[in-house]
Amino acid sequence: MEAHTAAGISLSGLSKTFRGPNGPVHAVRDVDVEIEHGETVALLGPNGAGKSTTIDMMLGLLPPDAGTVSLFRCDPHEAIAAGSVGAMLQTGELIRDLSVRELIAMISSLYPAPFTVDHVLEITGLGDVADQRTQKLSGGQTQRVRFAIALAPNPQLLVLDEPTVAMDVEGRQAFWSSMRGLTDGGTTIVFATHYMEEADANADRAILMAHGRIVADGPTTEIKGMVGSRTIRATLPGASVDELRTLPGVASADRHGEAVILNCDDSDAAIRALLQRYPAARDIEISGAGLEQAFLQLTSEPEEVAA
Amino acid sequence: MSGAGLTYTRFELRRTVRNRRFFILSLAFPVVLYFLIAGPNHDVNDFANTGISAPLYYMVGLISFGTMSAILSSGARIATERGAGWNRQLRITPLTPRAYFRAKIVTAYLMAGLTILVLYICGATLGVSLPLARWLAMTALILIALIPFAALGIAMGHLLTTDSVGPALGGSVGLLAFLGGTWFPITGGVLHGIAQALPSYWLVQASHVALGGTVWGVTGWLVVAAWTIVLSAFAIWAYQRDTKRV
Secondary structure, eight states, rough: OOHHHSOOOEEEEEEEEEEEEEEEEEEEEEEEEEEOOOOOOEEEETTTSSHHHHHHHHTTTOSSSSSEEEEBBBBBHOOOOOOHHEEEEOOOOOOSSSSSSHHHHHHHHHHSSOOOOHHHHHTTTTTTTTTBGGOOOOOOHHHHHHHHHHTOOOOOEEESSTTTTTTTTHHHHHHHHHHHGGGGOOOEEEEEESHHHHHHHHSSSSEEEEEEEEEEEEHHHHHHSSSSEEEEEEEEEEHHHHHTTTTEEEEEEEETTTTTEEEEHHHHHHHHHHHOTTTOEEEEEEEEEHHHHHHHHHSSSSSOOOO | OOOHHHHHHHHHHHHHHHHHHHHHOOOOOOOHHHHHHGGGGGTOSSSGSSSHHHHHHHHHHHHHHHHHHHHHHHHHHHHHHHTTTTTHHHHHHSSSSSHHHHHHHHHHHHHHHHHHHHHHHHHHHTTOOOOOOHHHHHHHHHHHTTTHHHHHHHHHHHHSSHHHHHHHHHHHHHHHHHTTTTOOOOOHHHHHHHHHHHHHHOOOOOOHGGOOOOOHHHHHHHHHHHHHHHHHHHHHHHHHHHHOOO
16 A cells, blocks of 8 residues: 555544443543554553543544544554454453364355465464364464464554463564564554553554553654653662752652662763762662653553543 | 455354254254154154154154254354354454344354255155145245244343353244244134244244145244244444444
């Protein structure tokens, strides 16, 4: 697809409230997102952040209370009927009594321009189990078949709701390496995850959600830059947090028992100053702030109870 | 698009036939019941002064019972697939509701058709023989009488959970078969009035074509048509209600 002729994905003013036992739960609040064709975007957030609800509305599985969804200038139902969307939902089992190959063929038959079944089997690494019945597969293999079903349509938009949640580390790595091969084709990919490293390694852009709102949206590198770039941890009894905070390069300081944690915007300056001022400091660790750190910082603002 | 829907139906049929336990049990129950009931009476040629042989009488009875439960069992399969989240997956494909219903109905009719065929064969082994015209009239009428049940099965599949669909289907089949006069004729009184308003009564009447009964009169066609309309609307409502939910 030509990246500039097809408008991408647009979520505008999306909101959804559920009735809960303790009053209304604002699952998604006024979410605005524009995704260009060909982008790979991670939807990041802890459980209950509103990722799945957002995805369900994006796919037309759930009607929004307010706001609109546009997928390539169509509403979700039109885009799905046109065969532009492939999706892997967070939960779901496979129907039984078909082989992996047959199940993929069954789903492919519903789309106008699917990949060949052999191609799908190859890129998802399912060749070895192609002729096995779906009910005989392991958990990891089942996840892969679910991914194959999402991919088989050769979709313009591929939506994956926590695709690796049931996989072991090895399976997760294999999954993402097979995904990377796809992005050359100009497919727009939106995936939800609560693994920060997945977003960091596999997305161009991360959208952080918490309590149903978007709290940050930008290139993953930018998200990391939104908090101190390095953290220094050291065992240092007796040093006052207020004093530590005044060290050059330190943005904030914290104490947990004998341990101190310094969030630094210039960790080189900070470590020199720390050792000069406190030669007794030991067990020193300097670590880069991953998305995990950015995430905690950005989503830790207190909110009214959502559930 | 319709070609795509047909491939989908073909795989649905393949799945049904491959589900050995479901497939064999669905067909085996009517057969076992038939031989248990009709076997010992295989030489009774004038069953209860009807002038009809016992093997024929029980064959048609079990055909109405067996086809009804075969066609309603699509509900159990739908409930299981919904429970597995498969219907949500289907909603994000271009599969149309029409193609979805077609696949389910064709599958249900496959099971009903096989039930009829197997029971015909069983009947033949006990000496049942009928003129060809009567076989055909009976079969055609039974297939028509099953339409409301196909709709009911789909509706129940979309309304009930995996846990509740079993008892609900078993209860429905038992009650409808009893009130429809599958096991013994319902004659006279309020019960007969109720029976005549039920689709299962006319299913039984359809099978009784083999016993020399007449093809439905106007009442029969009207009752079956009315139930077809009502239960189809019910099935569509159940499907839509189900697909709106999270």
